[in-house]
Every structure is written in structure tokens, then in C-alpha cells.
Amino acid sequence: ATPMSVMVGVGKAAEFGILIRQGEALQTSSKLDTIVLDKTGTITEGKPEVTAILTADGQQDDRILHIAASLESGSEHPLAQAILREAERRELSLMEASQFSALNGKGVTAIVEGQRYRLGNRRWLESEGVTVTLETQSLTDKGATPLFLATDTSLLGVIGVADRIKEDSRAAIARLRDVGMKVVMITGDIQASANAIAKEAGVDEVMAEVLPEDKAKKVKALQQEGRIVGMVGDGINDAPALAQADVGFAIGTGTDVAIESASITLMGGSLHGVADAMAISAATVSNIK
Numbered sequence: 001a002t003p004m005s006v007m008v009g010v011g012k013a014a015e016f017g018i019l020i021r022q023g024e025a026l027q028t029s030s031k032l033d034t035i036v037l038d039k040t041g042t043i044t045e046g047k048p049e050v051t052a053i054l055t056a057d058g059q060q061d062d063r064i065l066h067i068a069a070s071l072e073s074g075s076e077h078p079l080a081q082a083i084l085r086e087a088e089r090r091e092l093s094l095m096e097a098s099q100f101s102a103l104n105g106k107g108v109t110a111i112v113e114g115q116r117y118r119l120g121n122r123r124w125l126e127s128e129g130v131t132v133t134l135e136t137q138s139l140t141d142k143g144a145t146p147l148f149l150a151t152d153t154s155l156l157g158v159i160g161v162a163d164r165i166k167e168d169s170r171a172a173i174a175r176l177r178d179v180g181m182k183v184v185m186i187t188g189d190i191q192a193s194a195n196a197i198a199k200e201a202g203v204d205e206v207m208a209e210v211l212p213e214d215k216a217k218k219v220k221a222l223q224q225e226g227r228i229v230g231m232v233g234d235g236i237n238d239a240p241a242l243a244q245a246d247v248g249f250a251i252g253t254g255t256d257v258a259i260e261s262a263s264i265t266l267m268g269g270s271l272h273g274v275a276d277a278m279a280i281s282a283a284t285v286s287n288i289k
């Protein structure tokens with residue numbers, strides 16, 4: 001590869017809003033055969049909204065939301081933001097929460113009005129001894145993530161939080177498949193919700209319920225099968241996987257940690273940037289020969 005042709009390619013990419021931090025990434029991009037996409041904030045907008053609240057017997061919507069928002073006030077997770085926005089919309093003022101803690105890939109817990117509450121996914125609450133009785137298929141079928149609110153012993157309700165896919169994600173993913181890429185979606189979210197989003201986005205392979213620390217392991221496993229992997233992500237959770245991939249693509253509106261771990265930044269946040277980068281890479285590499 002001549003430094004000159006790489007410079008031209010890097011400049012061309014910049015015109016498309018693709019910032020290439022390492023010249024090598026430009027050359028590797030044309031060799032990729034697998035693209036792993038994070039779900040939240042990468043395929044989807046990353047601005048989830050509360051779409052439904054299901055209550056256990058004797059419970060009220062607003063009460064569930066009020067406790068949930070009070071628990072989430074210490075969290076920066078996009079799911080927390082959705083709950084806090086909905087509480088604000090309903091003019092519920094937050095209650096004081098003490099002994100707050102956020103557990104990666106699980107949820108949040110704190111004491112409100114002298115009572116310990118947990119808000120998070122089913123797997124975590126069940127592991128804490130809560131019996132989950134509510135049916136959530138009506139939520140997950142639409143791609144919403146169910147968040148369960150419980151005391152130490154009993155379930156109070158479920159909040160469904162849903163995120164829209166970016167308007168061009170489906171077209172961009174179709175382009176990647178057209179050039180022969182195996183496209184995989186990876187997420188910490190549950191299988192049912194992930195499947196609904198994958199279907200809408202046109203992704204045929206889904207890795208769900210992947211703990212944050214395991215995303216990089218999944219990328220490595222693909223590489224051990226002989227695949228050359230591009231990883232696209234936006235979150236702190238995605239940083240190790242972005243670094244592990246043959247080429248890491250960070251969403252420009254994502255977290256700084258993700259951007260620093262990736263060799264390419266997609267400024268506009270559109271997944272078309274991945275296919276564009278691959279096309280520019282192919283042109284650059286063929287000029288080199």
C-alpha cells in the first residue's frame with residue numbers, strides 16, 4: 001500500500017463523514033466478511049420511550065413509574081432516561097433513593113421509603129428470588145424491553161421500553177448483505193425483544209443476552225472460525241469488542257470510550273458508513289496494486 005493512495009482514500013472517506021484514525025483500517029475494511037452490529041444506539045436510535053406499563057394485582061401505573069423513576073435517578077443508562085422522561089411527562093416528582101447501585105446487564109436497586117426495590121430484567125429478578133408472573137409477550141413482540149419492578153419478594157409491575165430503528169438501518173444492512181457480508185446483531189437485551197428488532201432491521205443472526213464483558217469474546221470466537229470481523233457500536237459496553245474486531249466502527253454520536261476504541265468513526269451515525277468505508281477501501285486497495 002502506498003502512503004499516497006491511503007491518504008487519498010482517507011480523504012475520500014472524510015467526504016462521506018467517515019473518519020479513519022488508522023490507515024490500516026482502510027485497507028482491512030475491504031477484506032471483512034462479517035459485520036457485528038450492536039443493537040441499542042447502533043441499529044436503533046438509542047432514545048427509548050416507555051410504551052406500556054403492566055401492573056400486578058392491586059398496583060397502579062403511576063405508582064410503578066414513580067418508584068421506577070426514583071430508582072433510576074442515579075443511572076445514565078438509556079433505559080433509565082426513558083423512564084425518567086416519562087415520569088417527568090406525568091409530573092411525578094422523584095422520591096429520595098438511598099443505597100443505590102447499578103448492576104451491569106441486570107438493572108438498578110435502591111431503597112425508597114424504607115423499602116428495597118429492584119428494577120431490571122427477568123433473569124436478574126428471578127435469581128434474586130422474585131417470582132415473575134406477568135406475561136410480557138405483548139411488549140416483546142413489538143421489540144420493547146420489559147423492565148420488572150419488584151420488592152425483595154414480590155413483583156409490582158413491568159415497564160415496556162422501546163426504541164425505534166434508525167430510518168436507514170434496514171437499507172444499510174441490506175447493502176451489507178448484498179456485498180456478501182454475514183450480518184450479526186449483538187445485545188444485552190433479551191432474545192424475544194432482540195428478535196423483533198432484528199426482523200425489522202433485516203438481520204438474520206442474533207446474539208442476545210450477552211453480558212457487557214462478553215461482547216468481545218463473541219467477536220473473538222467469530223475470528224477463531226476464520227472470519228474477518230467488523231464491529232459497529234456506540235456504548236461503553238462495546239469498547240472491548242470494538243478493539244477486538246479487525247475493524248472497529250464507532251457511531252459518532254456514541255460515547256467517547258467507544259470512539260477511542262475504534263479505528264473508524266461514522267460521524268452521522270448511519271450504518272451506510274460501513275458499506276461506504278468498505279467500497280472506498282476496495283477502490284484504494286485496487287489502486288495500490
Ligand code: ADP
Pocket residue numbers: 039040072075077079080102103104105106107108119120121145146147186187188189190210211212235237
Ligand atoms: P445493551 O447491549 O442493549 O446496551 P446492557 O448490557 O446495557 O444492554 O443491558 C442489558 C439489560 O440489562 C437491559 O436490557 C436491561 O434489562 C438491564 N439493565 C441494564 N441497565 C439497566 C437500568 N439502568 N435499568 C433497568 N434495567 C437495566
Ligand code: MG
Pocket residue numbers: 038039040041042233234235
Ligand atoms: Mg449500544
